[in-house]
Amino acid sequence: MFSRNSAVSGHPDVARAVVLIGFMGAGKSSVGRALGEQLGWTFEDLDERIERRERRQVPEIFRDSGESGFRRAEHAALRELLKELRAGVERIVALGGGAFVQKHNARLIEAGGVSTVFLDAGVEELWRRCRQQAERQGIERPLLGNLASFRKLYEARRPRYLKASFRQATDGKTVGDIAAEVVQALGLVRRRRRRGEKQ
Ligand code: S3P
Numbered sequence: 001m002f003s004r005n006s007a008v009s010g011h012p013d014v015a016r017a018v019v020l021i022g023f024m025g026a027g028k029s030s031v032g033r034a035l036g037e038q039l040g041w042t043f044e045d046l047d048e049r050i051e052r053r054e055r056r057q058v059p060e061i062f063r064d065s066g067e068s069g070f071r072r073a074e075h076a077a078l079r080e081l082l083k084e085l086r087a088g089v090e091r092i093v094a095l096g097g098g099a100f101v102q103k104h105n106a107r108l109i110e111a112g113g114v115s116t117v118f119l120d121a122g123v124e125e126l127w128r129r130c131r132q133q134a135e136r137q138g139i140e141r142p143l144l145g146n147l148a149s150f151r152k153l154y155e156a157r158r159p160r161y162l163k164a165s166f167r168q169a170t171d172g173k174t175v176g177d178i179a180a181e182v183v184q185a186l187g188l189v190r191r192r193r194r195r196g197e198k199q
Pocket of ligand 1: 022023024025028047058095096097098099141142143
């Protein structure tokens with residue numbers, strides 16, 4: 001059974017699912033992957049689920065259906081994911097930067113009793129990481145804009161991110177360090193191997 005966790009909410013049960021939130025460039029996917037490895041939990045990126053369901057890449061969804069079309073697809077994918085979490089598989093989930101900002105999404109996550117971790121960083125640092133990812137890895141972010149619009153969006157969203165169960169500072173830290181700090185702060189437990197299962 002999916003338990004109503006966690007160390008953060010003060011509930012005695014052990015956390016079974018953690019959702020990472022934060023602005024573009026916060027490191028949600030890379031920290032999520034590292035957490036999955038450290039804990040032996042499955043990692044999932046919600047944007048990838050959206051792309052599979054839609055059979056389109058995120059920038060394409062924005063281009064063809066606008067931001068509102070993307071948000072509808074995002075909400076539907078989140079609903080589906082939360083249903084699966086109830087089945088009890090331990091999972092780390094990275095959300096896109098706008099997902100938790102939508103009130104109905106935040107309510108759904110809270111109702112599921114899932115711990116949320118806000119990966120926090122200064123706006124200049126976030127901008128630098130996003131620019132670097134665009135140049136080096138060709139990562140296209142439809143809402144990247146310019147530094148002024150990026151900052152405005154960041155400032156509008158930050159109060160919502162602060163509603164997460166836990167805030168994790170990331171500036172100047174490695175992905176491995178951040179993951180280790182989250183494991184410790186939330187008291188996350190490594191998945192026990194089932195009989196006959198290889199490491
Ligand atoms: C978005 C962030 C993106 C992606 C989409 C919208 C946002 O994810 O979900 O482009 O609204 O901030 P990342 O936060 O992983 O870049």
